[in-house]
Amino acid sequence: MAFPFSEDHDMIREAARGFLQDVYDGGKGPERIYEAGIGFDAAGWKSFAAELGMAGIAIDEDYGGAGLGDLGRVVIMEELGAALSSIPFSPTCTISADMISAFGTDEAKRDWLPKIATGEVLIAYTDGHDALTINEGKLSGRVNSVLYGVQADLLLMSLRSGDRLKLIGIPKTVDGVSANAIETMDPTRSLSNVELENVALSDVLILGEGALTQFDKVVKTSFITLAAECVGGAQKCLEMTVEYAAQRVQFGRPIASFQAIKHRCADMFIMIEAARSAVYAAATADESNKVEAALIAKAYASDAFFEVAGHAIQLHGGIGFTWEYPLHYFFKRARANRAIFGSSARDYARLADNLLGDAA
Amino acid sequence: MSALRQEFSEWLTDNLCGDYECLRGRGVPGDEEAFPELRKTWEAKLGEAGWIGTDWPEAFGGRGASDKDIIALAEEYAAHGGPGRCGHIGETLLAPTLLAFGTEAQKQKYLPGIKSGTQFWCQGYSEPGAGSDLANVKTKARLEGGEWIIDGQKVWTSLALESDYIFVVARAEAGSVGNKGLVFLLVKLDQPGIDIRPIKQMSGSSEFNEVYFTEAKCSGDDIVGGVGEGWKIAMALLGFERGTSTIGQQMTFKNELNAIIALAKKNGAAKDPLIRNRIAKAYAELKIMKFGFLRTLSSAESGQMSGADFMSKIFWATWHRDLGELAADVMGAEAEAIRDGEFSSLQKLFLYSRADTIYGGTNQIQRNIIAERALGMPKEPRGGQPVMKG
Numbered sequence: 209m210a211f212p213f214s215e216d217h218d219m220i221r222e223a224a225r226g227f228l229q230d231v232y233d234g235g236k237g238p239e240r241i242y243e244a245g246i247g248f249d250a251a252g253w254k255s256f257a258a259e260l261g262m263a264g265i266a267i268d269e270d271y272g273g274a275g276l277g278d279l280g281r282v283v284i285m286e287e288l289g290a291a292l293s294s295i296p297f298s299p300t301c302t303i304s305a306d307m308i309s310a311f312g313t314d315e316a317k318r319d320w321l322p323k324i325a326t327g328e329v330l331i332a333y334t335d336g337h338d339a340l341t342i343n344e345g346k347l348s349g350r351v352n353s354v355l356y357g358v359q360a361d362l363l364l365m366s367l368r369s370g371d372r373l374k375l376i377g378i379p380k381t382v383d384g385v386s387a388n389a390i391e392t393m394d395p396t397r398s399l400s401n402v403e404l405e406n407v408a409l410s411d412v413l414i415l416g417e418g419a420l421t422q423f424d425k426v427v428k429t430s431f432i433t434l435a436a437e438c439v440g441g442a443q444k445c446l447e448m449t450v451e452y453a454a455q456r457v458q459f460g461r462p463i464a465s466f467q468a469i470k471h472r473c474a475d476m477f478i479m480i481e482a483a484r485s486a487v488y489a490a491a492t493a494d495e496s497n498k499v500e501a502a503l504i505a506k507a508y509a510s511d512a513f514f515e516v517a518g519h520a521i522q523l524h525g526g527i528g529f530t531w532e533y534p535l536h537y538f539f540k541r542a543r544a545n546r547a548i549f550g551s552s553a554r555d556y557a558r559l560a561d562n563l564l565g566d567a568a
Numbered sequence: 569m570s571a572l573r574q575e576f577s578e579w580l581t582d583n584l585c586g587d588y589e590c591l592r593g594r595g596v597p598g599d600e601e602a603f604p605e606l607r608k609t610w611e612a613k614l615g616e617a618g619w620i621g622t623d624w625p626e627a628f629g630g631r632g633a634s635d636k637d638i639i640a641l642a643e644e645y646a647a648h649g650g651p652g653r654c655g656h657i658g659e660t661l662l663a664p665t666l667l668a669f670g671t672e673a674q675k676q677k678y679l680p681g682i683k684s685g686t687q688f689w690c691q692g693y694s695e696p697g698a699g700s701d702l703a704n705v706k707t708k709a710r711l712e713g714g715e716w717i718i719d720g721q722k723v724w725t726s727l728a729l730e731s732d733y734i735f736v737v738a739r740a741e742a743g744s745v746g747n748k749g750l751v752f753l754l755v756k757l758d759q760p761g762i763d764i765r766p767i768k769q770m771s772g773s774s775e776f777n778e779v780y781f782t783e784a785k786c787s788g789d790d791i792v793g794g795v796g797e798g799w800k801i802a803m804a805l806l807g808f809e810r811g812t813s814t815i816g817q818q819m820t821f822k823n824e825l826n827a828i829i830a831l832a833k834k835n836g837a838a839k840d841p842l843i844r845n846r847i848a849k850a851y852a853e854l855k856i857m858k859f860g861f862l863r864t865l866s867s868a869e870s871g872q873m874s875g876a877d878f879m880s881k882i883f884w885a886t887w888h889r890d891l892g893e894l895a896a897d898v899m900g901a902e903a904e905a906i907r908d909g910e911f912s913s914l915q916k917l918f919l920y921s922r923a924d925t926i927y928g929g930t931n932q933i934q935r936n937i938i939a940e941r942a943l944g945m946p947k948e949p950r951g952g953q954p955v956m957k958g
Contacts, residue, residue, distance in 0.1 A: 210874055211866035450943050465946035470939035477938050478883060481875040482856050489859035504852040553845065556852070560844035563829055563851055567839060 212492050213283070216276060220265065221283045227260055228291035235448065238396045238537035241294045246389070247398035248359050249294040256295050257327025263301050264325025268309065271321035278429075278491035282436040289440025292537055294396050296330055296356040298437065303430035304331035304364045310426050311375045311416035320362075320377075320415070331377075332360035334402055335427060337368040337420075346384075346406040353548060357387040357400030364415075366423060373423050375416045378404070382411035394540035399548075428499045431506035431549060432490045438513035438545055439483050445513075445520040445538050446476045452524055469523060476516045483509035500559070507555035514542040572622070572633060573640040579617055580648040588613075595652030596820050598920025599913065600775040604654070604730050608688070611655045615685025620659055624667065628679050635865055646819025653816070654730055658682040658689035662735055665805040669792050678754065681732075692722040692736035692755075692779060693802065699724075700933045703747040703799065707781060709738035714788040716753055718761070718781040724927065728764045728777040731757055736781075737802045740795050750798030754790040761785060771919035772911060809928075818858055821888065824917055825850055828895050831914070837898045846894050853887050878942040882934035885924040892921030 209218050231237065231252050241249055257263035265280040267273025274280065281302060288295055305324050308316055323329040332354050340349035347367075357363070360380060367374040378385055384407040387400040450473055453464035463469050486508045490501035517539040521528040528535050546552065561567070569577075584592065588610055594602040614620055623638055624630030633641070653659070663682050666675055681687030698704040707720025718738055728734065734755050741749030757764070761784030766774035793801045829847060832838040838847075860883070863876035896903040896918040903915065911919065925931045939945040 210870070210872065211863055446943075450945065453945070462946060467936070467948070470943075470945050471932070471935040473943055473945065474935035474938035477875070477942060478879045481879045482853070482860070482883060485860040485863060485876060486852070486856045488863070489855060501855070504855055508852060508856065556845050556848040557841075559848035559851060563847060564833060564838040564844060567841065567844060 212488055213279065216274075217279060217283050220262070220276070220280060221287060223260060224256075224262060224284055224287040225290075227256060228287055228293060231255070232291040232293060235292075235444070235534045237294075238292045238534050242395045242537075245395075246358075247294055247392065247394075247396055248296070248356060250359070252293065253295045253330070254327065256293075256297070257301075263297070263327040266301065267305055267321050267325045271317060272325040273321070278432055279488075281433050282487055282491045285433045285436035286440035286443070289437035289442075290444040292396055292441060292444070292534070292541055294398070296332075296359065298430075298433045299333050299355045299360075300324055300329070300331045302433045303333045303427065306426050306430060307333065307364060307375055307423075308415060310422065311373075311418040313416050316375075316377075316413075316415040329362060330356065330360050331362045331364050332357045332400075332402075333364045337366040337373055337423070340365065340367055340404065342367075342409070343406075345409050347378075347409060347412060348384075348404050348406055350401065350403045352401045353390070353399050354387070354402045355548070356398050357402045358389045358398055360387070363387075363402060368420070371420045373418060373420055374414060375418070377413040377415050378407060378411070379413070382407060384408070384411075392544070394537070394544040396537055396541060397544065425499050429502050431502045432487060434545060434549060435483070435487045435490065435502075435505035435509035438509035438542070439480060439487050441538050441541060442476070442480045442483065442509075442513040442516040445517050445535065446473065446480060448535065449473060449476070449520045449523045452527075456525075463523075472519055472523060476519050479512040479516055483512040500562070503555045503558060506549065507552035507559075510542075510546045511552050514539075514546055517542040570637060570640060572631070572637050573644055576619060576641050577644045577648070579619070580644060580650065583613060583617075584648055584650060591651035592649035593651070593823065593913075595654070597652070597775075597924075598771055598773065598916040600652060600654075600727060601773050603651070607651055607654050608685075608730070610651060611653070611685035611688075613685070614655075615683060620655065620685050621663060621679075621683045624663065624679070624683070628667075628675065629683050635869070639865075642816045643819055646816055646823065649823075654688055654727060655682065655685055656816075657691055657726070657731075658687065658733075661691065661805050661808055662689050664808045665792065665801060668804065669801055671789070673789060674754070674792065678733075687733065688727070688731040689733045689735065690725050690728045690731040690757075692725060692734045694724045695721060696723055700930055703750075705737055705739055705750060707736065707738040709736075709740045709751050709753060711740075711788060716751070716786050716788060716790065718753065718755065718784040718786070720781050722779040722781075723767075723776075725764075725777045725779045726775050728757065728779050729766060733757060734779065735792075735805075737798050740798070744796075747799035749796055750802070751795055752792045752798040752801040753786055754792065755784060755786045759784060769920075770922065771916060773916075773920070817884070818854070818861065821854055821857075821884075821891070824891060824895070824913075825854060827914065828891070828898050832898045835898070835900070835902075837900065843894075843898060846890075846897075850887070850891055850894060853883075857884055857887065873942075875942065878938050879934075881929060882925075882931050882938075885928075885934075886931065888924045889921045892918040 209215055262284055264273035265276050265284055269275040288297055301324060308320050334351040334354045339351050340347055363378045365376050367376050384405045387402045390399045392399050453469050454462050456463050486505040490505040493501040521535050521539055527533050591603060591610060595607055622631045622633035659682055695706055697706055709716050709718045734757055736753045736755050738751055739749055740751040761782050763780040765778045767776045768774050837843050860876040860880055863874045864880055867874040867877055895914040899914060936948060940947050
């Protein structure tokens with residue numbers, strides 16, 4: 209049990225790791241997912257969420273969850289990242305759960321949080337509250353690059369009116385909703401373009417409402433799980449590299465004995481440990497520091513993952529460049545994570561605005 | 569705020585003023601030559617009021633301060649602009665070592681001087697031939713008529729000119745090599761056998777010194793641990809370094825970053841998008857360091873190393889060196905000008921921070937340590953001859 213975790217967290221980590229080891233077979237899982245061609249592991253998600261009970265880790269105990277908060281999620285996302293899983297924990301159990309917890313009516317919470325906790329429902333969250341328009345009682349609009357949009361049962365969206373937002377849910381089964389999978393460079397995680405075409409407002413569930421600034425806060429805070437996934441993925445890349453370097457012999461010695469290799473591995477280690485501190489700091493931050501800490505965690509960890517994955521390919525030499533060896537999947541996931549929630553440059557620019565005032 | 573913190577805060581407000589006002593923010597690394605005499609008086613004031621060794625056992629005047637208290641006190645100290653502590657080597661390095669390994673007589677003899685802020689210590693580890701290869705110590709010690717006689721040379725000794733005592737790692741067993749056969753001795757500096765020569769550094773200042781030993785003496789009782797245990801004691805002392813003695817440092821870093829931010833706003837550098845990005849990153853990484861420190865502290869309590877322990881030195885050192893470069897870039901052309909006949913604090917930061925990635929284990933040695941101890945990669949070959957091509 210190492211700071212800042214409790215014994216509960218350690219137990220969850222062990223359970224998640226054991227499960228993922230079986231299902232993802234020590235790095236071979238991504239190839240299986242690629243072969244299946246949909247970037248989604250339906251069976252894995254079902255077992256992970258329902259049988260293992262992982263979906264409710266951060267959901268309030270009143271709604272059937274374990275109430276282990278951000279740190280609980282961090283543990284799970286590190287493990288999911290290390291396995292490079294195709295399990296939609298992050299959209300359903302992080303941002304959707306948090307949105308409903310923060311802005312949902314009592315009824316919405318009672319309806320949806322227990323279902324999330326038991327893995328009965330897959331919810332995709334689509335950022336982009338300015339994307340929707342209402343015309344004569346019909347809702348239309350398009351949101352691109354939605355995580356697990358095709359597989360979702362419910363699309364969670366927000367509808368803007370001034371500086372207030374309505375949290376709405378749109379069941380995928382209603383008329384006018386379509387989600388089309390995009391073929392992506394990272395084939396292990398499903399992305400879709402979601403389109404609403406004259407969806408009747410009577411088909412739309414109004415789940416709650418809140419201030420625009422509060423929504424923004426929940427979105428930013430959800431970055432902590434993305435950052436934790438980056439830490440887990442980067443850690444796996446380093447482990448694969450150290451193991452490979454110990455076996456690969458050139459010039460009559462394992463390449464792990466050369467400083468050129470050792471020092472780059474040390475640099476990878478430093479970036480990962482710094483990213484880890486950033487993520488744990490964000491997960492344990494109090495409310496007043498949470499958003500800033502989450503931005504730092506996302507910016508630092510997503511950069512670290514990408515850089516570490518790149519180093520890993522370099523240090524593996526030719527084998528790292530093959531499709532057969534799973535490193536490229538990590539590299540591609542790392543690249544995707546740098547983009548789908550905005551770049552680290554944007555996060556740092558935001559921090560700079562807070563520290564220095566606006567640039568202009 | 570805890571009662572102890574509150575009390576310290578009030579004490580600082582009441583005492584860090586008047587004659588001591590000029591000490592605010594002074595004497596930090598790179599500025600260690602500032603007001604040496606006044607800072608020693610300040611140490612005695614701290615000691616008299618009971619603010620040194622607050623976490624020591626009560627038998628030696630401690631006040632039962634916890635690690636959390638120590639952090640809080642260090643934060644208060646830095647927040648009030650408390651000057652660099654010339655007593656920190658004694659208080660945070662030697663004292664815990666004596667408490668753990670010293671004899672009762674050694675504790676009685678040396679702890680009160682540290683506690684009262686009246687006796688100052690420096691560290692005699694590095695030698696001309698023992699830098700990164702620290703175990704290659706050549707300074708010799710022999711026991712003669714109940715006294716240790718010491719011959720040799722130490723170098724990079726911080727604050728030797730301002731100190732009263734030095735702890736010395738020396739070779740006591742003839743023919744021994746590496747970390748075997750060493751002793752850890754407590755030696756008074758003011759004696760005929762010791763000659764101290766300051767080294768002028770690229771920062772213009774001279775906190776580092778050479779210390780020459782020619783038949784220098786200490787009592788036969790002034791050995792910590794036994795003959796052959798010098799390395800163990802020396803390493804245990806460094807173990808204390810990663811704990812409490814780094815607390816104040818982060819507050820200093822924060823003050824330095826704030827000074828850079830203030831200047832950037834004032835001179836317009838804050839409009840430059842690249843400068844903005846570097847300032848934001850420096851800020852983010854300082855937050856990361858702060859949490860890394862909490863991880864280190866808790867691993868020290870549990871006795872299990874965390875990843876943060878291995879990377880903390882190289883991370884802060886590299887961060888601080890980058891901060892020095894950022895400071896100079898924010899200053900722009902003004903970084904060239906020497907005003908008032910001496911370097912400004914930001915110029916000192918720029919120059920002095922080049923030392924950070926060298927002392928206390930260079931970045932290159934840190935990477936070896938991480939690769940070998942944290943990642944289990946093969947050790948560097950020792951003692952071999954390089955293959956030269958003619």
